[in-house]
Amino acid sequence: MARHTFTVGQTIEFVPGRYDGSAPAGTYTVVRQLPNDQMDREYRVKNSRDGHERIVRESQMRGRASGPFG
Template sequence: MVQHSFSVGQSVELVPGRLDGNIPRGAYTVQRLLPNDGADREYRVRNVRDGHERVVRESQLRSGPNQLFG
């Protein structure tokens, strides 16, 4: 089983692909690691600006700054 690359509380940058619709890119905080048997792990993340939560794939995420946003 492949491990998640990001951890709860970590700041990440969401970089949606062109087929991902209107998902706002930018700074998010990992809220929860989701179980997934596929190669592309999933996370519940919260947008730093508006607080909206969404489920995203690991391939949509990049490491963010090492600071917590509140």
């Protein structure tokens, strides 16, 4: 089974697909890595603005640069 790419506590950009309804794009924090056997792993993430949590697939996530200039 493939490992998760993102870690708990990491800040990511959520990029919703055309079928994701009104899910807002933007900055989220990874709250939990979810177990699954899929190639497209899943995570529970929390919106940085409104605190709403949702489950997203890794293909919908973009890592953010970390450090003093990222």
